[in-house]
Amino acid sequence: MSTFTRRDFLVVTATAAGGLVASAYFPVRARAAATATHGSAAVLGAFVRVEPDGTVVIGARGAEIGQGVITSLPMLIAEEMDADWSRVRVEQLPLGIEASPKPPGIRPRFGAQGAGGSTNIPEAWNELRQVGAQVRWRLASAAAQRWGVKQGEIRVENGSLSVSGGRRTAHFGEVAADAAKLSPPEGELPLKPASAWRIVGKPQRTVDAGEIVTGRLRYGLDVREPGMLTAVVARCPYFGGDVASVNDAKARAIPGVRKIVRLPATPADQPLLHGLAAGVAVVADDTWTALKARDALEIEWKPGPGAKDSTAALEERCVAATKRAGAQVRNDGDVEAAQAGAKRTLDVTYVVPFLAHATMEPQNAFVKLEKDRALVIAPTQSPGQANKVVHELTGIPRLNIEVQLPRAGGGFGRRGETDAIAEATLIAKQAGAPVKLVWTREDDLRNDFYRPFGAHRMRGALAENGELASWWHTTVGTPIAWRARDMEQAPPWMGLVDEDGMPAGLVPNYRSEFTAAEFQRMRGWWRGPVHTFAAFATQSFVDEMAHLAVRDPVEFRLALLGEPRELPYDGHGAKVLDTGRLANVLRIAAEKIGWKQARPAGRGVGVAAHLVFGGYTAHAFEVSVADGALRIHRCVCAVDVGQPVNPLGLEAQILGGTLDGVSAALHQEITVKDGRIEQGNFGDYRLLAMSEAPDVEVHVVPSTLAPAGAGEMGTPTAAPALANAIFAATGKRLRRMPFAPQLRA
Amino acid sequence: MAIRFALNERQVEWDGDPAMPLLWYLRDHAGLTGTKYGCGIGACGACTVHIDGGAQRACVMPVAGLEGKRVTTIEGVAQSDEGAAAAVREAWIELDVPQCGWCQAGQVMAAIDLLSRKPEPSDDDIASITNLCRCGTYPRIRAAIRRAAAARREGGA
Secondary structure, eight states, X not given: OOOOOGGGGXXXXXXXXXXXXXXXXXXXXXXXXXXEXXXXXXXETTTEEEOTTSOEEEEEOSOOSSSSHHHHHHHHHHHHTTOOGGGEEEEEOOOOEEEETTTTEEEESSSOOOOOTTOHHHHHHHHHHHHHHHXXXXXXXXXXXXXXXXXXXXXXXXXXXXXXXXXXXXXXXXXXXXHTTOOOOSSOOOOOOGGXXXXXXXXXXXXXXXXXXXXXXXXXXXXXXXXXXXEEEEEOSSTTOEEEEEEOHHHHTSTTEEEEEEEOOOOTTOGGGTTOOOEEEEEESSHHHHHHHHHHOEEEEEOOTTTTOOHHHHHHHHHHHTTSOOEEEEEESOHHHHHHHOXXXXXXXXXXXXXXXXXXXXXXXXXXXXXXXXXXXXXXXXXXXXXXXXXHHHOOOGGGEEEEOXXXXXXXXXXXXXXXXXXXXXXXXXXXXXXXXXOOXXXXXXXXXXXXXXXXXXXXXXXXXXXXXXXXXXXEEOOTTTTOTTOTTSOTTTTTOOTTOTXXXXXXXXXXXXXXXXXXXXXXXXXXHHHHHHHHHHHHHHHHHHHHTTOOHHHHHHHHHOSSOEEEOOSTTOSEEEHHHHHHHHHHXXXXXXXXXXXXXXXXXXXXXXXXXXXXXXXEEEEEEETTEEEEEEEEXXXXXXXXXXXXXXXXXXXXXXXXXXXXHHHOOBOEETTEEOOOSTTTSOOOOGGGOOOOEEEEOOOOSOXXXXXXXXXXXXXXXXXXXXXXXXXXXXXXXXXXXXXXX | OOEEEXXXXXXXXXXXXXXXXXXXXXXXXXXXXXXXXXXXXXXXXXXXXXXXXEEEEGGGOBGGGGXXXXXXXXXXXXXXXXXXXXXXXXXXXXXXXXXXXXXXXXXXXXXXXHHHHOSSOOHHHHHTOOOOOTTOOHHHHHHHHHHHHHHHHHHTO
């Protein structure tokens, strides 16, 4: 039982939130400082190169995992430098680090490059627009000098420069070499007003889509380097277990097998290698040979400390623990008195399962080690941590370790972990050759950092007038912080308790408390982490309380939110919860789905609304259930993300985020029996299929507020809105995910 | 004995392990990494290729079964400037379908196969595509298939 109090952890919380984004919390602004030449092209700062023909090459700094930053971040630079977007070529930057004299150490060259917590857009919003403004300043300054006019007389537009009145004109390529010799002034440059934007706020297509649909794009798993061998690993199926014995004679006899390497069990107190299973690696000429040889290994496993454990037992422990008091995360008023004194109360328990990330491209990493140099090519959300891990395992200086960032075939938080890179490094050290480590789907599903498991006991009471008088949320779950790198000081509820989420601050008597549950499997960050874990319970229970009060669930929520105002909010990604913005998206979703309209018998509509990392989301679903099969007739999602940077990409994230939420809600659950993960592939860990996926009607609130990141905000409200719709259609309240097996039952 | 088949209209032969799935032959031996690995059990379709013109899952297709067959990969259809392949590719880019993109080569191959068989696919025909997408691009995939069908109808291709 934890005795942590929340206030002790505010500072740590901020760091740990960034811990997902290894390089994100370097307190540095990406400044366009360096002047150099790159072939015949002029290099204008860290991000921009201009070819003599005027083609602008912009470096994309963020790890691209499908969230669209390879397009949206360069848009910010291009906008402020007034480039012609049709003549911009985007190149993915590798991890950029350099020596820092004061304080001595390593600092990032390009600012934050990781992906996690939906921070890319909010962090880049000013930083990268300033980078663009600096490039524009250099170009305009160079043109002014050449033409002997004041800089203020230079007009920069769509990749060209001119003197007012059009007396002299030049494209960027003609002045770029001169511009490269100039240094922009210190301090912030003025940015363009939104009314002058040509690129930002306008729909732009994914810059490398053409390479994707022709199969030309090289992902991490597609790497093929000279002298490279391919490795696969037979991992202990028991967490914390070990290899008792191995007979590799048959495997060695297979032609093309080059090396068989033992991977020892990782000590529990070794965060560097956290999550790495003990096992036996086969290093071979190609993937098929490695896989065949792995099958030919005869291994006896020594079970670990969780060998008898199961998720069924974990669920019993969690539910039982909800009957006891936990560590108080937030406590307003007096919930005990309010609950005891009320006539109408509810006391129900929700259960959320472990989830795997199941990125379509399984984990993989290419690692090449030389005497004092290393090359890593891997899909990662934590390039800075990848660099650090290789350094710590090999002693190679950090500045000599190059980390290339191929487009990742999905991330969803999984690639914030660097376990595959660490594993590949350990194998490459022993193999004496560059190694590409390949995980199969089974490896991937059984060695994940799972979205936490937990139970939510929800107690609520109504006042005489039908208003919500009390809300008592007891969470018991498996902490993400358990054995996690850089989270030793984090509160155990981090990533499981949405400390100030709705309805905190809206109910006079409110308590949120937490108890940690033990379980021998790694946990990690899953898309919209705390919010998918918590909002299923909170947004379903709001509905239950509305029905208890015999009030319309939309009206009930709007009354609860009350007047538009800002409530203090200490969670990641926002400083306040704006009740007006939340109510607005809820109203839009309800209106667009036709909340009040009459429907055929058997149809039901449900809503949910939530603040996710600075963005406001509401979902509305219309469903029916026949013969145990769910049919989603309509799905509406309203979002307020602030100023949209790329509306086409934003819509994609909301479509995809919504379907991700539906997929998990309907089908997904990782279970453990006798210490082993029961699921292994898409046959038993189902992803939503095309035939089940509804169209999603996305409505974006126009806004000029600084943008939030949209990669995660589509997911958390999908499950509760769906559950609320199923209740409306059938009268059946689903308090456990996944739903589909319960509907069939 | 070597196995001979046509790969993207070139004759190739393989005298290694005949049990090797086509997927790993393509990726590790033919340098064609556009065909993706996702599950290895024929469930996800990231490895969809065309064999004698029809969509097949390369991860469960041993090279031994390919003698005399015609294999076309995403790299093969990418060279085509007409017909279903071009219409699908253009629609995919126009509607900005890919997110992470890992499954998309397989989705494109499945869509080309569908449009080759059914130039005017119904909603049910489109829903019969079983390729999985973890990013949830299905709504845009459906729209892109309809758009590609319309483009071919209008273009007479």
